[in-house]
Amino acid sequence: MNWYAELAARYGSPLYVYDLERVAAAQKDLRQALPGGFSLFYSFKANPHPEIARALRDGGALAEISSTGELNAAFAAGFDGSEVLLTGPGKTTEELEVAVDGGVRLFSVESPTDLWHVGQVAARRGVIADCLLRVNSAEPGAATSIRMTGAPSQFGFDEEMIPALMPELRAVPGTRLAGAHLFSLSNSKDEESLVAEFGHTISVAARLQRETGLPIRLLDIGGGFAAPYLTGGERPVYGGLRAGLETVLDAEFSGWRAGTPEIACESGRYLAGDCGTLVCTVVNIKESRGRRFVILDAGINTLGGMSGLGRLLPVSVGLNGATPDGERSPATLVGPLCTPGDILARNVSLPPLAPGDVVTIPNAGAYGMTASLVMFLGHPAPIEVVTHGHQVVSVSRIEFHRKYE
Incomplete structure (x- = not known):
């Protein structure tokens, strides 16, 4: 049979059957395609099954979550709160309290009110929340694939508004600006689009740092890695991604190879699909x-x-x-x-x-x-x-x- x-x-x-050997193979392929030293967040929205997440954590992945349910799945998979990035435009007080009480200290914030909301919960708990500003860039870096920026959106600060907002953002009690988060592309149609978008993302972050003084200790450049969905086919192998990323990072963030800033990306469908x-x-x-x-x-x-x-x-x-x-x-x-x-x-x-x-x-x-x-x-x-x-x-x-x- x-x-x-x-x-x-x-x-x-x-029934769904999930093969952990394929999970490990996907993580290996993606890490080989990325420059050394990159941090990799697993996006629980793709599949929050704790066994899959545990296999990725064993391979060194961190957790990107956007709900209490996903946070519980991360804990069940063995993640510590310090290994979790909480994202999303609609964080509730209850979610933030559960996250902070669970040791989460890294948040991606989407608006001034979102930052204040995180700060209020953190201040009540007597802790400091490190916050990445999610940026809705004004222009895309690639013309194909599923666009996540460049239009009015519930996701991220409009890039052009950040300079005027920076004094206010720096002063929110309970928070510390830690860097930037840009997620511009989903399920990239080709490697050329992916490299172009990441290059654009890195350039936007560097410009914001120069022009606004945004401190960037961590730069999360998002994802966009592709995988076939519900049909036959193989995951792409990105042979030119490492060189493309290294070139633009060397130009924009000369200290990145030494960890200043730390560079991260995230993936869901590529790792689990x-x-x-x-x-x-x-x-x-x-x-x-x-x-x-x-x-x-x-x-x-x-x-x-x-x-x-x-x-x-x-x-x-x-x-x-x-x-x-x-x-x-x-x-x-x-x-x-x-x-x-x-x-x-x-x-x-x-x-x-x-x-x-x-x-x-x-x-x-x-x-x-x-x-x-x-x-x-x-x-x-x-x-x-x-x-x-x-x-x-x-x-x-x-x-x-x-x-x-």
């Missing part, structure tokens, strides 16, 4: 007015609901963990939910399938469970199986319990 079919028979379906496979079962196949529908036991409650009902994904499907030879035909891939919005993909080329077949969706380690509507209609959450090769490390399922006050 195929490995994935064996796991489905043992633990049920649907290809470790995961979604394993599910064909429940039914039906024809309707000339179209074929393949109904799975996994729908938007399991995968890809973050962007709303009806989001179509670039899904590819293998039979029992492999793509078999033979005639393939198009079909609409749907889940089990009682809504017409439970469509994963249309016109997917599928192998011959029958009810009861176990199928797999690859590269689902990032933004799989994290992007799902796991509570919709009360269906049980998928099982998550963590493996190291063919050895099962742990098996878990998220459960929700109503608490009455």
Whole structure:
């Protein structure tokens, strides 16, 4: 029996299978692509599973989180509060109190009020919070990929406003300005775009330091590292990234090789994306007015609901963990939910399938469970199986319990 079919028979379906060997390989590849001395934050939003995070921590990664739930996952994975960067535009008082009480001292702040909010909690606790100013740069460095800057946004200080704000930002009780955080690009389409964006990011930070006196002990240049999502393919290998980064850093921050400033980047999908496979079962196949529908036991409650009902994904499907030879035909891939919005993909080329077949969706380690509507209609959450090769490390399922006050 195929490995994935064996796991489905043992633990049920649907389930996510995460291979820690792939996590370690991704971290090794990324570190080899980056200059020596870089710090690497793992973005828990991609997949907060503690086993994945623990494997990355064992490889030297730090934690980038944006909620109390992610903070708890970081603690469960063995991270100390001193290894955590808390980000996000909507930090609540409760979240900040839990973070500060847990030893978190590094924050990325998005606005003057966000900085004051962090400072108020830190001051009440009698500590100092080191704060990176997240910067919404005025212009992009690359013309392709998913843009995160250059437009009005809830994320970051508008670059052009920082000079006038600097005296106020320096004086917030309970805080100390520690550097800059720029996250301009997501899932870069090519290495040229990635290098150009990082170069632009570093230049913006250097200009802010020169023109405003912003102290930069830590510069987080963000991410943008790509990985295939829910379809076949391999992670890119960035052969020219190290040299490109070294060139611009030498020009803008001459002391960076000695740690002044410390340079960091962050990644979620690159580190976790290809470790995961979604394993599910064909429940039914039906024809309707000339179209074929393949109904799975996994729908938007399991995968890809973050962007709303009806989001179509670039899904590819293998039979029992492999793509078999033979005639393939198009079909609409749907889940089990009682809504017409439970469509994963249309016109997917599928192998011959029958009810009861176990199928797999690859590269689902990032933004799989994290992007799902796991509570919709009360269906049980998928099982998550963590493996190291063919050895099962742990098996878990998220459960929700109503608490009455």
